[in-house]
Amino acid sequence: MKKSFIIATVLATASAFAGQFESNPVGLLTLSSIPTTDNLKLVAMPFDGYAETSGSSVKVADVLLTDGLSENDKLYIPTGTKGQYNRYSLNSSGEWVPANVVTVSGATITAGSGTPPNDAAVPRGGAFWLETTATSVKLLGQPAATMEKTSKSVSVGYQLLAPTTSEINVKVSELAGAQKDLVILANGTRYQKTASGWKNVATRAAVTDADVIPAGIGFWYKAAAAGTLSL
Amino acid sequence: MKKLVIAVSAIASAFALTAAEEYASVSFQTTGPDKYADGETVLDGECYALVWTADGVFEGLNVDGTCVDPADEVVVALPWAKDGAFPATQFNIATDTKYVASGELAIYLLDTRKFVDGEAKVSGVNAEGKLVFVNASSKVDEAVTVSVAGSAPSAKAAASGAVEGAVASALPADVPAPKVTGLDFVKVNGADYVKLTVADTVGFANYAVQGGDSVAADGEVGKDAKTGGAESITLLYPKTADANFFKVIRK
Numbered sequence: 001m002k003k004s005f006i007i008a009t010v011l012a013t014a015s016a017f018a019g020q021f022e023s024n025p026v027g028l029l030t031l032s033s034i035p036t037t038d039n040l041k042l043v044a045m046p047f048d049g050y051a052e053t054s055g056s057s058v059k060v061a062d063v064l065l066t067d068g069l070s071e072n073d074k075l076y077i078p079t080g081t082k083g084q085y086n087r088y089s090l091n092s093s094g095e096w097v098p099a100n101v102v103t104v105s106g107a108t109i110t111a112g113s114g115t116p117p118n119d120a121a122v123p124r125g126g127a128f129w130l131e132t133t134a135t136s137v138k139l140l141g142q143p144a145a146t147m148e149k150t151s152k153s154v155s156v157g158y159q160l161l162a163p164t165t166s167e168i169n170v171k172v173s174e175l176a177g178a179q180k181d182l183v184i185l186a187n188g189t190r191y192q193k194t195a196s197g198w199k200n201v202a203t204r205a206a207v208t209d210a211d212v213i214p215a216g217i218g219f220w221y222k223a224a225a226a227g228t229l230s231l
Numbered sequence: 232m233k234k235l236v237i238a239v240s241a242i243a244s245a246f247a248l249t250a251a252e253e254y255a256s257v258s259f260q261t262t263g264p265d266k267y268a269d270g271e272t273v274l275d276g277e278c279y280a281l282v283w284t285a286d287g288v289f290e291g292l293n294v295d296g297t298c299v300d301p302a303d304e305v306v307v308a309l310p311w312a313k314d315g316a317f318p319a320t321q322f323n324i325a326t327d328t329k330y331v332a333s334g335e336l337a338i339y340l341l342d343t344r345k346f347v348d349g350e351a352k353v354s355g356v357n358a359e360g361k362l363v364f365v366n367a368s369s370k371v372d373e374a375v376t377v378s379v380a381g382s383a384p385s386a387k388a389a390a391s392g393a394v395e396g397a398v399a400s401a402l403p404a405d406v407p408a409p410k411v412t413g414l415d416f417v418k419v420n421g422a423d424y425v426k427l428t429v430a431d432t433v434g435f436a437n438y439a440v441q442g443g444d445s446v447a448a449d450g451e452v453g454k455d456a457k458t459g460g461a462e463s464i465t466l467l468y469p470k471t472a473d474a475n476f477f478k479v480i481r482k
Contacts (some may be wrong), residue, residue, distance in 0.1 A: 028475045
């Protein structure tokens with residue numbers, strides 16, 4: 001009896017020690033079913049960069065695998081100004097080269113003045129557009145330290161949002177939101193918050209657990225009032 | 232000093248001390264194949280240690296081969312392993328020592344491997360017979376109390392059997408957790424691998440990659456291993472559909 005106790009104690013100590021010695025996890029997320037409109041995919045940033053602290057912006061070049069993409073594929077990253085994006089182009093060496101700043105209005109893209117910064121960066125929980133004919137997109141990086149949703153403030157109007165982890169699909173039904181808030185997926189699917197909860201705008205049906213925003217996929221959110229979402 | 236109180240011999244050889252009245256003898260062996268914690272068979276020349284504990288509780292070893300509990304003692308450690316086992320060995324211990332008078336003696340398999348590009352080499356003991364690097368230790372069978380009955384100090388106990396769960400040696404408290412600073416995909420001899428670049432490693436720990444299909448990365452541990460210490464090291468892990476997340480652990 002005594003010996004059993006002794007062995008159990010020693011093993012428990014060793015196990016606890018081993019846990020402390022693990023590195024940060026890193027991983028690969030393959031997105032093969034991103035809604036696409038005109039070869040434009042709205043991609044989420046579910047990872048931190050390897051060398052970045054949690055929550056800071058991540059260089060897209062560090063996490064977006066260019067294997068499978070094609071020369072002259074485009075990357076659009078929101079500048080923070082409504083409708084304005086930094087546009088990058090993929091060169092033959094697999095590098096994202098700053099192209100120009102563009103303004104998007106509906107289906108119209110207008111080149112503006114100015115040159116995007118060299119390093120395209122997006123914060124975890126942010127999203128970016130990828131213009132490509134590729135059927136899947138691969139992201140690799142450092143997942144969030146905890147696989148829990150993160151609170152995200154939204155302001156009145158449109159914003160690009162994304163789930164903040166690489167594992168949690170966000171159920172539309174669980175979004176707090178205010179009445180008349182809109183969720184718009186890149187394939188055109190729309191959900192609106194009503195007095196009785198979220199509904200699919202096209203079918204007027206109440207959302208179910210099957211209505212999710214998958215990890216790795218970005219979406220538009222139009223807030224009728226400022227608030228906080230758990231993503 | 233220890234050589235004066237402990238004598239060791241392969242049982243098969245002629246051995247005069249067993250007959251001496253001032254010695255008690257204890258024999259150990261394992262049937263083998265003995266295994267390290269990662270399932271690999273013990274390498275020839277690997278060390279086994281005869282450990283004495285005053286209270287019967289061995290607190291383990293530090294990575295430099297010293298005992299976590301200073302009251303414990305590695306009486307002798309030698310590169311005994313041969314053909315994946317601890318060959319039958321007899322210890323003859325002077326009866327007027329604490330090793331006989333009190334406490335418990337037990338044999339531990341040590342893991343003194345250091346890795347270079349996945350190749351393991353035992354580090355063994357130095358010229359002074361001291362351990363210099365112990366990655367882990369595993370108790371061999373039951374501890375044995377050496378007793379002396381009456382005035383006839385001739386107690387003899389034998390233990391044989393398999394090696395139990397390994398306990399990782401204790402590292403200094405200020406050893407940092409390794410940090411993955413890069414992840415790439417490479418081909419090696421036509422096979423696909425994930426290559427992790429790792430910083431914050433130390434030269435007295437071995438590192439390997441564990442992969443899995445979730446962020447916990449709690450699946451299989453890769454074969455590639457390296458001893459740390461350089462500014463950065465790289466580790467390979469087979470690229471499979473089932474392993475999309477990876478972390479670096481101590482091997």
